[in-house]
Amino acid sequence: MFILFHELPLMAMFLAVIALSLAVCWLLIGLVRFAIPRLGYRLDQPLPIRDSIINACGALFALIVAFSAAGIWNDAVSARTAVQREADAVETALALSVVLPEATRSELTNGLQAYLREVVAIDWPAMAKSMPPSDAVFDQSEKHLLGAVHLVSRQNGVAAYSALLNQLLEIRHARQARLAASIAGITWAQWFAMWLISTTTLLAIIICNSHALRMQIVAAHLYLLVASAAYFVILAHDRPFVGRISIQPTAFQGLITR
Secondary structure (H helix, E strand, O other), X not given: OHHHHHOOOHHHHHHHHHHHHHHHHHHHHHHHHHHHHHOOOOOXXXXXXXXXXXXXXXXXXXXXXXXXXXXHHHHHHHHHHHHHHHHHHHHHHHHHHHHOOHHHHHHHHHHHHHHHHHHHHHHHHHHHOOOOOOOHHHHHHHHHHHHHHHXXXXXXXXXXXXXXXXXXXXXXXXXXXXXXXXXXXXXXXHHHHHHHHHHHHHHHHHHHOOOOHHHHHXXXXXXXXXXXXXXXXXXHHOOOOOOOOOOOOHHHHHHHOO
């Protein structure tokens, strides 16, 4: 479900979040104004509910948003670091390939170039769909990398090519880190907790202002705008490789054209 939001343009994503929030807000307003008279209270009199409930719920929502945002930031940094590590290792391996015999060097270069093309053409679209690292679609690019590792490891005098072999292994390690980062993001438990706390806070605001319809609407919509902004920021940055502001394979594309 959230993938549909991630793939929207930023303005459309924000408007979708606002629309859903408005629907929930007016549903709660309608339920509260329907229930209060039936519980024996008058709509024009304040209810015996303390405003401190709003403060407590609001603080909890701010806390879980901060906790989730910190996790998203760490995931984004890890993903960008893994991508740069992988690209740097490929570039270094191409530079170190000069120590190989001409025929072997040509085969290794072709294999790494094929790997780069597969990463851009296949890996990135698959990561944009949040496909798990174990999916067979990623085997297409990995076979070129494994072929390069086997090619160098079969050469006579492996010790002379140890630096090159280490770089190929570094590519694989960085690749695994990149794929792991591609499925990082907010968990279902975090999404549910944020929704529950924010909805409870909104409900408390609506109940505490039930005696003044205009103030009830204004207060509810002010909180709705703040909560929607928080959800929008988290959605926009939730998955490092998904969405309009996701990490792009620019570093790999630069190596292909060399």
